[in-house]
Amino acid sequence: MLTINFTPFPNLETERLLLRRVNNTDVNEIFELRSNPETMKYIPRPLVTTTEEALEHIAMIDAKIDSNEGINWAITLKGDSKLIGIIGHYRIKPEHYRAEIGYMLLPEYSGKGIVSEAVEEAVKYGFEIMKLHSIEAVIDPENNGSARVLEKLQFVKEAHLKENEFFDGRFLDSVIYSILNKH
Numbered sequence: 773m774l775t776i777n778f779t780p781f782p783n784l785e786t787e788r789l790l791l792r793r794v795n796n797t798d799v800n801e802i803f804e805l806r807s808n809p810e811t812m813k814y815i816p817r818p819l820v821t822t823t824e825e826a827l828e829h830i831a832m833i834d835a836k837i838d839s840n841e842g843i844n845w846a847i848t849l850k851g852d853s854k855l856i857g858i859i860g861h862y863r864i865k866p867e868h869y870r871a872e873i874g875y876m877l878l879p880e881y882s883g884k885g886i887v888s889e890a891v892e893e894a895v896k897y898g899f900e901i902m903k904l905h906s907i908e909a910v911i912d913p914e915n916n917g918s919a920r921v922l923e924k925l926q927f928v929k930e931a932h933l934k935e936n937e938f939f940d941g942r943f944l945d946s947v948i949y950s951i952l953n954k955h
Contacts (some may be wrong), residue, residue, distance in 0.1 A: 793837070796830055802858075805876055816912075819883070842861060864918050905952065
């Protein structure tokens, strides 16, 4: 079985981005991300309504890193420490060498290739460092932007699950994309 260890925390760097640990100074940006109906449109989770809830979200991120159950990075532009998004590996299944990748970005940074760059780096980390065999992404079928990012990065559509999640009084479909480690 896979052994996962996120200590010391791995900062990742791309051409334009620095992916670093989320911390309490990011509370306003986490609040902005998680309370915005636009950024949360395709994420079936309740909107954050207070900065206390945003701090609780950061504490949950930290707890998962400390217990090696999941990892999240703050997406930042090089030279600017402001969090503009989040990316991470969730629902890691060490016994199956598989994890789920998830990401979100403040709307004003969309359409600039930032998510693609961050996903590519997180996938590389997942395969090369975590030694995953496969990475999945679970998205809303209407989230065309996310589907384009995943397809561009060679993820393959695996499944369309019908009404498999119940949120906010209704049943929602999910689409699963995945990529295999070819090395």
